[in-house]
Amino acid sequence: MEHIRTTKVEQVKLLDRFSTSNKSLTGTLYLTATHLLFIDSHQKETWILHHHIASVEKLALTTSGCPLVIQCKNFRIVHFIVPRERDCHDIYNSLLQLSKQAKYEDLYAFSYNPKQNDSERLQGWQLIDLAEEYKRMGVPNSHWELSDANREYKICETYPRELYVPWTASKPIIVGSSKFRSKGRFPVLSYYHQDKKAAICRCSQPLSGFSARCVEDEHLLQAISKANPVNRYMYVVDTRPKLNAMANRAAGKGYENEDNYSSIRFQFVGIENIHVMRSSLQKLLEVNGTKGLSVNDFYSGLESSGWLRHIKAVMDAAIFLAKAIMVENASVLVHCSDGWDRTSQVCSLGSLLLDSYYRTIKGFMVLIDKDWISFGHKFSERCGHLDGDPKEVSPVFTQFLECVWHLTEQFPQAFEFNEAFLLQIHEHIHSCQFGNFLGNCQKEREELKLKEKTYSLWPFLLEDQKKYLNPLYSSKSHRFIVLEPNTVSFNFKFWRNMYHQFDRTLHPRQSVFNIIMNMNEQNKQLEKDIKDLESKIKQRKNKQTDDILTKELLHSVHPESPTLKTSLCFKEQTLLPVNDSLRTIEGSSPADNRYSDYAEEFSKSEPAVVSLEYGVARMTC
């Protein structure tokens, strides 16, 4: 509270991001403890969570006021003009403070209260049970067992307590291997393919330097390959570019030497590091923010940002994994430097390709919990939850979501969830509204007592499941149906609904999915009505037959039935138009489309029309 000096500013203008004619909305800006709220003259509200703010910028004073540009982590960009410089300065300072908290305890999740009691909260956290998930995969079994080596986080702080390793790997081997791996992250099971008896394992880079060896580590790798009864060799995938891995050797780290390990095949896949990814996204956003962008600038910007190239690299690596398991029956060990960024991307995408369970809503939550949260992807640092090192921020998880989105585009029937689900998850990794993504590893989360003090996101998403269902999903498919995406370059497209999710004017105006969903609803409703009516008919007929029996008036049956029929038809007819109104046709207004360069030339403007577009944007956020 102590950061807020001005809670309300009137006569603030909200500029349209893309309009070349400086169109704007006037309204009032409110500052609360958690949100920034803008209410325009049409009573449309725009809520911005402080934690979503990536940067606030105060531009040079203009004649109309003091411009304030706010960039959000969910790719919303708002441009306010505050009439008085003092107000602007106050807001600017408050936002700077509020958007970058120093302590976890100040984050929204610790004050967020969805009116649930403690047992409900606990149930929410128990919704996803990783032990259950490993059981589903088929472990422990005769080759893999639960290891209690890390029960007290003694061997590796960033791993979870429960880890699955080959049963032949004894504790000394594990301890020895962990000492030979960066941050103690020794090879453990990530996914077990029951059908092929092959596993995806993950770890961090070995501390091999130029010549160091570790017998325990070699033993552990051999144990992993032996745990696969079908194929004796295993792939070791280093997700870094070869050059980066070589450079690491000088620092005493590096990669596995094929000569020292029996039965491994070593492979680089060349995904760039977090710093490259961060600047790539930065470039992409710069290009997209340009006013009056030409097609050529867009594509050359897209190219020079390299974003899609990185996405493709991640995808290629995941495909390599899936192929190794499906085609060669070989187990795979994946690592990068620390084994929590690229390794998480590749392992989780690989499992998603292999196992259709992860393509369901629940399964996708499990996947994120397993490969990202439990294995210590540093969400708090990568998303910049706290005021920390900006060099640790990187859109690694965003890339994973984008890869999944590309898969949903190529396989529209394979996923139970839709784009909105991915966008919602992306929203919440930054929102700090729920406890799931706070902290950098399980140990830290336990210390923060997140399960007692905050709520889990997943039950809230499940409750709203309807919104996230893909109407084209066909669930009948077999569990081990492998997706084989086509990676020809033109299949990689710019994800407009992510990077422009708040720029509604850029979107198609009618959504096929919504309409199909509505139609399904209608059908269900109609089927229900038919059943109701049929039962009514039966009742009446029974009645009639009773009547006939009692009164023996045979003729009366005939005049009755047509009225029944007409009433049935009538019911259906009246139903339809009601449902039709559900269909929305947006875009019946020409407000701010880019071709209105000539709008200034035209004498009249269309005031009523602008609000319509904004209304649409707000309703869905």
Next chain:
Amino acid sequence: MEFAELIKTPRVDNVVLHRPFYPAVEGTLCLTGHHLILSSRQDNTEELWLLHSNIDAIDKRFVGSLGTIIIKCKDFRIIQLDIPGMEECLNIASSIEALSTLDSITLMYPFFYRPMFEVIEDGWHSFLPEQEFELYSSASGEWRLSYVNKEFAVCPSYPPTVIVPKSIDDEALRKVATFRHGGRFPVLSYYHQKNGMVIMRSGQPLTGTNGRRCKEDEKLINATLRVGKRGYIIDTRSLNVAQQARAKGGGFEQEAHYPQWRRIHKSIERYHILQESLIKLVEACNDQTHNMDRWLSKLEASNWLTHIKEILTTACLAAQCIDREGASVLIHGTEGTDSTLQVTSLAQIILEPRSRTIRGFEALIEREWLQAGHPFQQRCAQSAYCNTKQKWEAPVFLLFLDCVWQILRQFPCSFEFNENFLIMLFEHAYASQFGTFLGNSESERCKLKLQQKTMSLWSWVNQPSELSKYTNPLFEANNLVIWPSVAPQSLPLWEGI
């Protein structure tokens, strides 16, 4: 029959056909006058029938005695035939080459095609100008049908019947025709029922360097304005290009002589620039190297999406003038047969719900493209693979279809037809068994007696069994004006093509 002379080897056995996304097929290759047929001679297997006129370019390669012919089609397909025997391969290749580049239109397949279906409705008479005019019946107070071009004497590229302002007589039209490029005097293209505003189109005015003027021309277009209203002239060329055109006798309307009109210049590319753009685009699409940066830079270098954006922007501008400003619009470029038609027809798709139905869209193509004299024969002679470039080849119609697809993607429920319908039109514009897209104008089609000698595409498409393939299940008539977004982020590449 003279085809026989061109076919040196009519039949080869054991030919292997490779197509992308299909397994290879082995079978017998036959050449006929109009088709290349490959049949595996087994039941239940698909045969390949390829029209010679669909062939854009062919390549030959030899490995030992096994010859390979790679056929690149105008619809961007690439197929590969492995033919055993050097001589057979050479014969086939030269035959295909000769047959696919026949000069005479009357030798084309539509003149030999005998329909296997019962004609329910003759497509040649489906969209008569008189009927179309009746739809604008409320307009008949101000407009009339003129038969001044009955013998194609006034304007060779116009149809015999055109719609002009009622107050202008045929004599004046003749005079105006001498003042407009190709005799293309301003005619009605679209009448907006909502407010009575119109889109007209014409060729450029022949002002020349000394600023010629024509009183009748001014009177004609002024006749379309309401009292005290202003109109807009959209020139699809940039101001520079329009000024250069004066040196060749062309030009644009001077403000001094047209005080009630405001002129807007938009630059839509034409001819070889578009053709090169298409060639680059297709080359980029066929690049299998999986390299992201190469793909994006090639896509960018092709400029294809820039052209799409320009055309859509101009069409939206025209529609905005009509619907939002309540002003009439005159659209022209140089000849008024290419970019002009793209803009007028797209503006109608934006403004007019009827043109988003199947029949309405067919009528639109008939009226705004075929009748309006878009030179299909010239523009669609070759496609993306051909090396011998002619100045007049250009994928103008394809660009138009792509623009329609972009709008369709943004409003998936407002169109009665689907993507396949657009693809079908594209294929038939380049190679077809029907006569609809033959010839460059109505007068040429009359001379060729297409109506008597060939079938109309519409006769075939409008059968119920065919129509079902092209219907959009989500269609719900939307009576509103639809405004597409033209930002680059909203314009993806059309994968269907």
